[in-house]
Amino acid sequence: MAKISLKVLSDNEIKDIHEASLLILRDTGVMVHHEQALRLLGEAGAKIDNSNNIARLPEKLVMDSVAKAGKQYILYGRDAECQTRFGYGDFVLMSSPGQYMWVDSQTNQRRAATIEDARAAIRLGDALENINIVGSMAQPEEVPESYRSVFLTAELVKGTGKPSRSWVYKGQAADYVLEIYRAIAGGKTALRDRPMIETFMEPISPLQLPKDGLDIIKKFVQAGQPVSIGPMAMTTGTAPGTLAGTLAQENAEILAGVVVTQLFAPGTAVTYGGIPHIMDPRTSICSFGSPEQGLMAVAMVQMARFYGFAVYINVGLTDAKVLDAQAGIEKGTSMLLGALAGADTFGHCGICGTDHSGSLSWLYVDNELAEYVKRIVRGFEVNADTLATDVVAAVGAKGSFLAEEHTAKHFRDELWLCRQVWTRQPFDNWQAEGGKSMADRIAEEVNRVLSTHKPAPIDEALAKEVDNIVKSAQRELG
Numbered sequence: 001m002a003k004i005s006l007k008v009l010s011d012n013e014i015k016d017i018h019e020a021s022l023l024i025l026r027d028t029g030v031m032v033h034h035e036q037a038l039r040l041l042g043e044a045g046a047k048i049d050n051s052n053n054i055a056r057l058p059e060k061l062v063m064d065s066v067a068k069a070g071k072q073y074i075l076y077g078r079d080a081e082c083q084t085r086f087g088y089g090d091f092v093l094m095s096s097p098g099q100y101m102w103v104d105s106q107t108n109q110r111r112a113a114t115i116e117d118a119r120a121a122i123r124l125g126d127a128l129e130n131i132n133i134v135g136s137m138a139q140p141e142e143v144p145e146s147y148r149s150v151f152l153t154a155e156l157v158k159g160t161g162k163p164s165r166s167w168v169y170k171g172q173a174a175d176y177v178l179e180i181y182r183a184i185a186g187g188k189t190a191l192r193d194r195p196m197i198e199t200f201m202e203p204i205s206p207l208q209l210p211k212d213g214l215d216i217i218k219k220f221v222q223a224g225q226p227v228s229i230g231p232m233a234m235t236t237g238t239a240p241g242t243l244a245g246t247l248a249q250e251n252a253e254i255l256a257g258v259v260v261t262q263l264f265a266p267g268t269a270v271t272y273g274g275i276p277h278i279m280d281p282r283t284s285i286c287s288f289g290s291p292e293q294g295l296m297a298v299a300m301v302q303m304a305r306f307y308g309f310a311v312y313i314n315v316g317l318t319d320a321k322v323l324d325a326q327a328g329i330e331k332g333t334s335m336l337l338g339a340l341a342g343a344d345t346f347g348h349c350g351i352c353g354t355d356h357s358g359s360l361s362w363l364y365v366d367n368e369l370a371e372y373v374k375r376i377v378r379g380f381e382v383n384a385d386t387l388a389t390d391v392v393a394a395v396g397a398k399g400s401f402l403a404e405e406h407t408a409k410h411f412r413d414e415l416w417l418c419r420q421v422w423t424r425q426p427f428d429n430w431q432a433e434g435g436k437s438m439a440d441r442i443a444e445e446v447n448r449v450l451s452t453h454k455p456a457p458i459d460e461a462l463a464k465e466v467d468n469i470v471k472s473a474q475r476e477l478g
Contacts, residue, residue, distance in 0.1 A: 004379065006340040008298045013244075014306050017299075020248035021255060022059050029056035030207045030256040034214040040263040055256075062255050065262040070269030071308045073226045075133065076194045078184050079161030079456060084132040086198075086226070086271055086344050087310035091377070093370050094133035095125040096348040097167045097200075098152065099358035102138055105446065108322075110357050113138035117358070118152060120450055121350065122159035124360055127453040130370040134160045137350050137358040145169060150176040150473040154466045157184050161456045163196060171215030174199075176473040178223050183465050192224030198271065203231040203253040205238035209260060221265040228312055229257035230273020234286055237279030243296055250276045251303055271344070272309035274300020288317035288347070288354045289330030294337040301341040310344040316369060317347040319354055323365060323439040331369055339373045360446045361439060368421060368442075375416040386410070421445050 009017070029047075032038045032055050042048040047056040072087030084092055102113040121137035136152040143151045149168040156164035157180060168174050177197070185191035199220035201213040217227050231253040233239035239246040254272055261268045276296050277286045287293065297313040304311035316335035320327035338346055350363030380386070391406045401407050421441040423430055434440075458466075 004340050006298055007302060008295055009302045014302055017248050017251055021252040024252040025057040025062060025256060029054040030209055032209045033211040037214050037260050044263060057259060062259055065259040066307050068262045068266050069258055070267055073195060073269035075163040075198060076196050077162040078157055082162045084163050091374055092132045092345040093130050093349055095131050095135040095363055096137045096350045096358055097135040097165045098137060098139040100139045101357035103352050103357050103359035105360050112141045115140045115142055118155055120360060122156055123453055123455060124363055124449055126160035126162060126455045127449050128367040130367045133163045133165055136166045144478050147173060147473040147477040149173045151470055153177045153180050154470045157466060158458045158463055159455055168216050170212060171219060172477055174216045174219040176469055179469050180466055195225045198226045198228055200228045201257055203257055205231050205233035206249060207253060209256060217261060218264045221261055221268040226269035227261050228271040228273050229254050230275045230312060233276045234279040236281050243292060246276050247299055270309055271312050272304035273312045274304060275314040286354055287319055289319040294334040297338045298341040301343045312345045313338050313343045314347040316366060321353045335369055335373050339377045361442050364442045364446050
């Protein structure tokens with residue numbers, strides 16, 4: 001069976017973008033808002049302009065850092081059987097680490113996110129088979145941001161056996177987040193040997209490495225945890241008005257992040273977060289669903305593979321605010337492009353619009369979209385058995401293949417048999433059952449899952465230890 005491999009860049013164009021990025025790093029440089037990182041860069045051979053914190057990186061430093069970086073890793077959940085692999089060709093999905101606003105499941109109105117929203121999202125993420133890493137999805141106002149990441153990490157490790165992720169905003173909070181994962185893993189060495197959390201650093205376009213982001217990744221990578229580096233450069237806004245120029249700048253920002261991670265902790269495994277967007281010049285809004293999003297995502301997969309990295313791209317997203325035709329077109333098209341290009345992981349699931357809110361219905365539809373796309377990516381076999389000429393001869397003209405042993409043998413593997421949130425009914429049957437939309441059926445299914453799914457419980461003593469860590473963070477940070 002031939003493997004589909006989608007590309008938008010030729011080998012020469014990949015080389016051109018690579019060389020343009022090296023030129024940007026060598027001549028323009030990056031602004032590094034972190035005293036220790038700037039010092040380490042200087043010691044490693046970068047030219048430092050201390051008057052404006054600019055580091056100009058020579059090609060050798062960049063490429064040596066790429067060579068040092070880990071290219072594969074596995075994240076482990078509280079349940080040792082729940083493992084998520086990066087750099088192995090797997091199809092990985094993560095529910096969003098957190099949105100500030102929420103689409104209420106009962107009213108369909110947008111409001112501030114709550115603790116109960118996060119708990120429901122964790123339970124649903126634990127239940128959905130295509131969600132490999134569970135995010136808290138909600139950033140509840142009830143919990144001060146100073147220790148919110150600690151609180152949500154505790155909710156995650158208590159609420160799911162899968163690997164998990166919440167946003168970490170400050171270095172002090174990172175200490176407590178790591179303490180929770182060490183408790184779950186069984187200590188510092190155990191967590192280093194079996195990583196449980198991939199931290200995320202977002203360089204600020206154009207060409208800045210932020211202090212808080214560097215503080216956080218320093219703590220995580222020195223604890224042996226992998227890192228994902230993903231700037232969100234926006235064409236016409238925080239990046240040039242051409243896709244090629246945006247890709248060159250985005251690639252430079254990622255490579256700068258790789259260099260710093262390897263100075264903090266050589267050998268740290270890295271996911272290349274190629275997640276550029278466009279800024280719509282009419283509205284000044286970042287677009288999640290543009291056709292350019294899909295094009296740049298495929299190109300970013302090619303760039304990541306050029307360096308050997310696992311790759312995260314922002315596809316399967318939309319600018320739509322409801323589950324409508326626009327959402328289906330944008331999410332389905334871009335997810336399929338990214339999957340056929342061979343990305344490891346994709347845009348965070350459960351997001352309504354351009355990070356406008358989180359939603360349980362959107363999380364469920366993302367799970368279904370992944371199932372659909374996985375079937376296409378899998379392809380089909382052509383061989384003597386599947387060509388079935390002997391079966392055709394046996395059935396002959398005007399016959400039926402329904403009762404044939406060959407059909408019974410193959411149909412479950414060959415055909416994607418969708419769940420009930422999809423419709424394949426005759427029109428009259430669909431109408432007789434209320435003429436429901438997919439959004440209607442998903443809302444019902446979400447309620448069913450939340451009322452019936454019971455995540456595997458955490459050991460009571462371990463849960464108490466985790467809660468005590470949260471209380472310490474609340475006292476010290478809150």
